[in-house]
Amino acid sequence: MQFDTIAAISTPMGEGAIAIVRISGDEAVEIADRLFRSPSGKRLVDSSSHTIHYGHLVDPSTDETVEEIMVSLMKAPKTFTREDVIELNCHGGLVSVNRVLRLVLQYGARLAEPGEFTKRAFLNGRIDLSQSEAVMDLIRAKTDRAMNVALNQMDGKLSRLIGELRQALLETLAQVEVNIDYPEYDDVEEMTIPLMIEKGEWVRSEIIKLLSTSSQGRILREGLSTVIIGRPNVGKSSLLNSLVQENKAIVTDIAGTTRDIIEEYVNVKGVPLKLVDTAGIRETEDLVERIGVERSRQVLKEADLVILLLNGSEALSPEDERLLETIRPMDAIIVVNKTDLPQQIDIETVKQLAGQKHVITTSILQDEGVDELEETIASLFFGGGIEAEDPTYVSNERHIALLHQAKTSIEDAIQAAEARVPIDMIQIDITRTWELLGEIVGDTVQDSLINQLFSQFCLGK
Amino acid sequence: MPQFEAGTFDVIVIGAGHAGVEAAYASAKMGASTLVLTMNLDMIAFMPCNPSLGGPAKGIVVREIDALGGAMGKVIDKTHIQMRMLNTGKGPAVRALRAQADKVLYQQEMKRMLEDEEHLSLHQGVVEELIVEDGEVKGVLTQIGAIYRAKTVIVTTGTFLRGEVIIGDLKYSSGPNNQMPSIKLADSLRELGFDTVRFKTGTPPRVNSNTVDYSKTEIQPGDETPRAFSFETTEFITDQLPCWLTYTSPLTHQLINENLHLSPMYSGVIKGKGPSYCPSIEDKIVRFADKSRHQIFLEPEGRNTREMYVQGLSTSLPEHVQRKMIESVPGLEKAQMLRAGYAIEYDAIVPTQLWPTLETKKIKNLYTAGQLNGTSGYEEAAAQGIMAGINAASRVLGKEEVVLGRADAYIGVLIDDLVTKGTSEPYRLLTSRAEYRLLLRHDNADLRLTEIGHTLGMISDERYAKFVVKKQQIEEEIERLRKVSVKPEEAVQTIIEAAGGTALREPMKAADLLKRPEMKYDEISKVVPPETACTPDVAEQVEISIKYEGYIEKAMQQVNRMKKMENKKIPEGIDYHAISGLAKEARANLSDVRPLSIAQASRISGVNPADISILLVYIEQGKIAKISG
Numbered sequence A: 001m002q003f004d005t006i007a008a009i010s011t012p013m014g015e016g017a018i019a020i021v022r023i024s025g026d027e028a029v030e031i032a033d034r035l036f037r038s039p040s041g042k043r044l045v046d047s048s049s050h051t052i053h054y055g056h057l058v059d060p061s062t063d064e065t066v067e068e069i070m071v072s073l074m075k076a077p078k079t080f081t082r083e084d085v086i087e088l089n090c091h092g093g094l095v096s097v098n099r100v101l102r103l104v105l106q107y108g109a110r111l112a113e114p115g116e117f118t119k120r121a122f123l124n125g126r127i128d129l130s131q132s133e134a135v136m137d138l139i140r141a142k143t144d145r146a147m148n149v150a151l152n153q154m155d156g157k158l159s160r161l162i163g164e165l166r167q168a169l170l171e172t173l174a175q176v177e178v179n180i181d182y183p184e185y186d187d188v189e190e191m192t193i194p195l196m197i198e199k200g201e202w203v204r205s206e207i208i209k210l211l212s213t214s215s216q217g218r219i220l221r222e223g224l225s226t227v228i229i230g231r232p233n234v235g236k237s238s239l240l241n242s243l244v245q246e247n248k249a250i251v252t253d254i255a256g257t258t259r260d261i262i263e264e265y266v267n268v269k270g271v272p273l274k275l276v277d278t279a280g281i282r283e284t285e286d287l288v289e290r291i292g293v294e295r296s297r298q299v300l301k302e303a304d305l306v307i308l309l310l311n312g313s314e315a316l317s318p319e320d321e322r323l324l325e326t327i328r329p330m331d332a333i334i335v336v337n338k339t340d341l342p343q344q345i346d347i348e349t350v351k352q353l354a355g356q357k358h359v360i361t362t363s364i365l366q367d368e369g370v371d372e373l374e375e376t377i378a379s380l381f382f383g384g385g386i387e388a389e390d391p392t393y394v395s396n397e398r399h400i401a402l403l404h405q406a407k408t409s410i411e412d413a414i415q416a417a418e419a420r421v422p423i424d425m426i427q428i429d430i431t432r433t434w435e436l437l438g439e440i441v442g443d444t445v446q447d448s449l450i451n452q453l454f455s456q457f458c459l460g461k
Numbered sequence B: 001m002p003q004f005e006a007g008t009f010d011v012i013v014i015g016a017g018h019a020g021v022e023a024a025y026a027s028a029k030m031g032a033s034t035l036v037l038t039m040n041l042d043m044i045a046f047m048p049c050n051p052s053l054g055g056p057a058k059g060i061v062v063r064e065i066d067a068l069g070g071a072m073g074k075v076i077d078k079t080h081i082q083m084r085m086l087n088t089g090k091g092p093a094v095r096a097l098r099a100q101a102d103k104v105l106y107q108q109e110m111k112r113m114l115e116d117e118e119h120l121s122l123h124q125g126v127v128e129e130l131i132v133e134d135g136e137v138k139g140v141l142t143q144i145g146a147i148y149r150a151k152t153v154i155v156t157t158g159t160f161l162r163g164e165v166i167i168g169d170l171k172y173s174s175g176p177n178n179q180m181p182s183i184k185l186a187d188s189l190r191e192l193g194f195d196t197v198r199f200k201t202g203t204p205p206r207v208n209s210n211t212v213d214y215s216k217t218e219i220q221p222g223d224e225t226p227r228a229f230s231f232e233t234t235e236f237i238t239d240q241l242p243c244w245l246t247y248t249s250p251l252t253h254q255l256i257n258e259n260l261h262l263s264p265m266y267s268g269v270i271k272g273k274g275p276s277y278c279p280s281i282e283d284k285i286v287r288f289a290d291k292s293r294h295q296i297f298l299e300p301e302g303r304n305t306r307e308m309y310v311q312g313l314s315t316s317l318p319e320h321v322q323r324k325m326i327e328s329v330p331g332l333e334k335a336q337m338l339r340a341g342y343a344i345e346y347d348a349i350v351p352t353q354l355w356p357t358l359e360t361k362k363i364k365n366l367y368t369a370g371q372l373n374g375t376s377g378y379e380e381a382a383a384q385g386i387m388a389g390i391n392a393a394s395r396v397l398g399k400e401e402v403v404l405g406r407a408d409a410y411i412g413v414l415i416d417d418l419v420t421k422g423t424s425e426p427y428r429l430l431t432s433r434a435e436y437r438l439l440l441r442h443d444n445a446d447l448r449l450t451e452i453g454h455t456l457g458m459i460s461d462e463r464y465a466k467f468v469v470k471k472q473q474i475e476e477e478i479e480r481l482r483k484v485s486v487k488p489e490e491a492v493q494t495i496i497e498a499a500g501g502t503a504l505r506e507p508m509k510a511a512d513l514l515k516r517p518e519m520k521y522d523e524i525s526k527v528v529p530p531e532t533a534c535t536p537d538v539a540e541q542v543e544i545s546i547k548y549e550g551y552i553e554k555a556m557q558q559v560n561r562m563k564k565m566e567n568k569k570i571p572e573g574i575d576y577h578a579i580s581g582l583a584k585e586a587r588a589n590l591s592d593v594r595p596l597s598i599a600q601a602s603r604i605s606g607v608n609p610a611d612i613s614i615l616l617v618y619i620e621q622g623k624i625a626k627i628s629g
Ligand SMILES: Cc1cc2nc3c(=O)[nH]c(=O)nc-3n(C[C@H](O)[C@H](O)[C@H](O)COP(=O)(O)OP(=O)(O)OC[C@H]3O[C@@H](n4cnc5c(N)ncnc54)[C@H](O)[C@@H]3O)c2cc1C
Pocket: A461, B014, B015, B016, B017, B018, B019, B020, B037, B038, B039, B040, B043, B044, B045, B046, B047, B048, B049, B050, B125, B126, B127, B128, B156, B157, B158, B159, B160, B161, B176, B177, B181, B182, B185, B201, B202, B203, B278, B342, B343, B344, B369, B370, B371, B372, B375, B376, B377, B378, B381, B382
């Protein structure tokens, strides 16, 4: 579809503290409006062009706030693409930007192909004519490459699985169609509502399974999301700097130095890590810091691996115990830091509370034990200690967005079936699911249904 | 053969099959002087295969033809022997009407209608050549040397072009049902440069009803509710004839398997491509070997004949095998075969050589319609016929061309598929070919198309006035139900509970109540009665519009998106080979089809999104720089 609404993260990944999700197209304002809540209650659809709005982005399905946000609203034609454009300025680093993008995609936008904003700008007359040849080459190269990349990215297992789901849907559809187009053929089994619900539920659960691997998929592309947590001043930022081998995070002896999330990409013994330094977690009065702490909790939820830092030179505090409790269900490593100082901590208690988890002692200041930590991360990853080696990955944002949409539409179908809506209406959503899954594997040819119809059933005069 | 001038017309239609009659009727109704030249006036609108019209998708086409002001619906309403509404247990999108026709009465009624039409002349004659000068058609030449001149010509010669009938290993030159084949006209078309393909179709044997043992079959009566295709019909036929259902037996299957080597399909005598949706019985038994039996429907061919059509037994096996096959079917043990089934091979022109108006790209003012264009089926033929008639007459009368979109009508889906994708086998309409079938319903055909028919002059002012009133009533009643509240009063609860619903807890809008699956308009109108009661037609529209609002809206959103692509027109005369960056296959296919819009281009096979992007860039560039061609 050439004129639908598109969206993408428009700042380079991992660069800069602010990331922008840009949406362009007729439905840009409407989509943003569905997700945006301003404190004054003013809606984006009622706002004038070229204005900026402060508020929150919420997930309408749960009403949960995802992100504090600044929205730039620009209406056609005075925009880059000459279409309505919305820019969502997110401060929360990559994790939350991805969430924002995902919501935008879920609520009606399509992930832009590489170069698509530029293409639209060109098509709508924004870009100089003399560049047209170059632009055409670019489009050819980029679109083809994007498709190839998308296809190559998918390992055989994923495309096989999607293929199976589509085949099941296609057979269901063919049966519905045959009942519709050949109602007089009483020897064709009637596709009943319970049967349809059963198939629908199966497809739905498979999609959910696939989506649940999407976080693992991200590991491969973006690195294992590794979050460093701990009370203020235990040495989190120091650890990040040590692993990155650069001074990225500010280190001071003042508790609460790190107030927001800092992300760094680093390769540790062959494992790609996306390291996330967080604000020290404790109940705090400082408002700005509290936002940081909120975010730390949020980030924690999405982490693939947690490194919990404890201060060996102090006794285990109730906060530490709470943190140990929080990470119990997660993949985590416990690091007891500051071994160069006199030790107050009861290491046996720590080990007891840690259960199966690795406990490592370090002095980051003196660069002791950090190597052991790196080894442990690597062995966990390669040894399967971190759930990352199921080969069925959904690693592409486009795939993830399509799967989300497919899930929504199969759920619509199931819901309709349960509400006893006529079968040919339910079929609309099943067809849509089939098409969306087809977009993942690059196959949306309508004719296959008709071919299925005639190979599956015996019809004719 | 000496030649002579025989007359001049606005529009000449060659052939009076289902395509030809609609083409001529439409063009004459629009006021263009129209001549129909056909081989045999006793064979007007002849049904060479099953004596029935309508069914899923096809029945909706008949409604659409009627909404445009065409003939098929009116004629079948007067001449059927039975009608049934199909898919009543399903949603409104797929309900469809089917009629069993009295074949002879249908032909007679159609002939009389054409005879009565003011601007229409009927004439028996065999066209042998198209007269073409400078890439424009100027008229036709017949077998006896008569030259008829015209501004536009529509060819609708069905399965007659180089037709060959095949039964067993017998193969002879013939049109359907032993009529004359058209050989010279086929040559003329090929000399003009048209690409043709060889297609095949077939028909089952017929038996004498007096020799059928009905006790071994199941009766299939028509609906008791009176039904009609035409929105104008007010008189309904009540005296209906039933059809009968029986099945093949193990013996039938054995006979076929034993004689497969005699089938021209398997011996290689038949080379034409047959439709996969209409396999012969030998095909079915080979491809679905595990099915122990197949349905056989016995359909009367009319009121004044004992001839029965044996649906399900289409075959081209030799006649002696056909006889044994018939005798192997329960109920037909003693049946007397009146005619053998046969297959027919014929030339069809490759439909991507046509514009969406059905005018040929090669020769100006020449149109083709019907089975000649690679379709199969009476309704498919009629649908193209009416559109070709409208466009040929529009050309002459200086009116705008009419192209129906995929969201406007099944007719639009059919023609777009043909001219954009072409077809590798005889094309039949199926509901699944339409993306927006919820919008293309049996019940709303008039709402979709009456306006167009009236503008063209094919719908009378009187009928149009009634239509406008109906439309207004629908809108008002929907509006009313959206506004009026239903309160949880006892009388109301009784009605709701009687309908199997759960009682109201708080007041709700009548429209929302109607959205509950168990609620029908009838109940709602009892709960909140309108000032004047709605007709069943109006009630039906109100109910569907409200009940399926969500789905309809979703479909409309898709349609609007597609419309934007539809509105991006591609200028004429683009040299696709000169556009750098287009993939090779895309270049070739775009050059063949010469799409008129980006949307159409995107439906062409082998044209991928990257090609569409490049095309868009190119068009934009052309527009900005005023480059064209
Ligand atoms: C054996 C057989 C089996 C079929 N089976 C099916 C089926 O199972 N299902 C289905 O949907 N459809 C079937 N059909 C197809 C259906 O009959 C046609 O699709 C439909 O009748 C086509 O309409 P038409 O107007 O295009 O052509 P036709 O109805 O064939 O009409 C062609 C007209 O052109 C005239 N004509 C031809 N040549 C000339 C000439 N040179 N000069 C003047 N007039 C000429 C003829 O006299 C005739 O009036 C079958 C057809 C045949 C023959």
